[in-house]
Amino acid sequence: MVRGRISRLSVRDVRFPTSLGGHGSDAMHTDPDYSAAYVVIETDAKDGLKGCGLTFTLGKVACAVNALAHHLLHKDIRDIVSDFRSFYRQLTSDGQLRWIGPEKGVVHLATAAVLNAVWDLWAKQEGKPLWKLLVDMDPKTLLSCIDFRYITDVLTEEEAYEILRKGRVGNKEREEQMLAEGYPAYTTSCAWLGYSDHMLKQLCAEALKDGWTRFKVKVGADLQDDVRRCRLIRDMIGPENTLMLDANQRWDVPEAVEWTQKLATFKPLWIEEPTSPDDILGHAAIAKALAPLGIGVATGEQCHNRVIFKQLLQAKALQFLQIDSCRLGSVNENLSVLLMAKKFEIPVCPHAGGVGLCELVQHLILFDYISVSASLQNRMCEYVDHLHEHFEYPVTIKKAAYMPPKDAGYSTEMKEESIKKYQYPDGEVWKKLLAAQENTSSALRNFP
Known part of the structure; x- marks a missing residue:
């Protein structure tokens, strides 16, 4: 209580x-x-x-x-x-x-x-x-947490209730499945754009050894470099494993189509954030152009609110929907997006790159599978292997899957010693870094 x-x-x-x-x-x-x-x-x-x-x-x-x-x-x-x-x-x-x-x-x-x-x-x-x-x-209690304003032209409260009612069928079995097997994940940790080829190869090899089969690579800065890095990664992971591309909003619409077409030979499942996150019609144009190549559009981590998601769904502008546990208005707004995605039968593949995002979003995706979507087809949750050691209840990954957390809460609690150490600008780490930066700047100013 x-x-x-x-x-x-x-x-x-x-x-x-x-x-x-x-x-x-x-x-x-x-x-x-x-x-x-x-x-x-x-x-x-x-x-x-x-x-x-x-x-x-x-x-x-x-x-x-x-x-x-x-x-x-x-x-x-x-x-x-x-x-x-x-x-x-x-x-x-x-x-x-x-x-x-x-x-x-x-x-x-x-x-x-x-x-x-x-x-x-x-x-x-x-x-x-x-x-x-x-x-x-209870479905009615859950729906009372959601603000349906601005989305009733796509999803009414009555429709949402019906989705949740149907989702109760078989939910106990799906919950047991998640507790035993976990929710499928993909890794972004191997191929940050700033990593050297040596680090990329090393991390891919380690990930393959640990059972990872889905990999995402950052692209968009230089086409020839992207071709080289995608070839390197595809050669590392083999033709049977899944590859995704992420441009992080770098391109104009025509550029996104042309660039992705030149990377199509590496058989990516999706191109993520190909252009401005606010450009709904641009995403729709990209999705239409890439559909014959079997490449979908994924986006959502920078979507302002449920209204943008509503329009992306209406415009058929995305094939993979990426909720974010912090960009939207917490659990409340994410619930509305999960329900809209179910109505449109678009798979949810959450964004989880960043401090704490894996810890949070695992809860949302488990709920989505158990109570809303009841499907794992084309569904996976991003995983980034950074900064989990700073949380009291860090995420648990086994065999490339999120294992359901069992501790009470939202897995959001950080360790007090980590907060004190990394608090900006007075934490121990930042005092040292800022002092070093000032010393460097001073030396450059005094350089003859």
């Missing part, structure tokens, strides 16, 4: 210097430092449980979280979750902050961090991992 009045909300800016090793590098983000706005909410309940939430970002979202804090402070957690749709709309309809969005950008990222913490606390108080909380939830 959920209980307690929210007495405190804190947020910290936690950044990891992944750019030093080229981790996370792609054609658009050449030197990213993976970061998170990390939120903790506390209540006056005697159980002492805390709700932990985060949003993955390469920027600073903490200020926006603080701007939303007054919506939570002194609220009873029971009142929030018993009318979650209204609370969600309250956050996304803040009279001042909505002007910055609406439901997009830094404010929406902050909303995700705050609500992820609420869901974490709710699941902890119920003594269940989040995926199990969702799977066990």
